[in-house]
Amino acid sequence: MSIKPLADxxxxxxxxxxxxxxxxxIIPDTAxxxxxKGEIVAVGNGTKDEEMVLKVGDKVLYGKYAGTEIxxxxxxxxxxxxxxxxxxx
Numbered sequence: 001m002s003i004k005p006l007a008d009x010x011x012x013x014x015x016x017x018x019x020x021x022x023x024x025x026i027i028p029d030t031a032x033x034x035x036x037k038g039e040i041v042a043v044g045n046g047t048k049d050e051e052m053v054l055k056v057g058d059k060v061l062y063g064k065y066a067g068t069e070i071x072x073x074x075x076x077x078x079x080x081x082x083x084x085x086x087x088x089x
Contacts, residue, residue, distance in 0.1 A: 011042040012078045
């Protein structure tokens with residue numbers, strides 16, 4: 001991995017969107033809902049006011065509009081603040 005989040009930010013690999021068909025109709029990627037869970041692949045060091053409680057490998061739930069999408073080596077990741085993570089699952 002060539003990216004290291006700073007401060008209280010984490011890098012999340014979103015879970016794959018579930019394939020859904022409705023009566024034989026395949027839903028295109030643009031109409032699929034964004035997954036709201038993923039796996040932490042990199043973490044920052046935290047800040048002096050907020051320690052980093054997440055660690056690499058944690059499976060997490062995050063808000064629908066949380067984070068910024070980035071493309072690394074053909075894979076899509078989200079970079080977000082630790083506070084945007086709702087829960088560890």
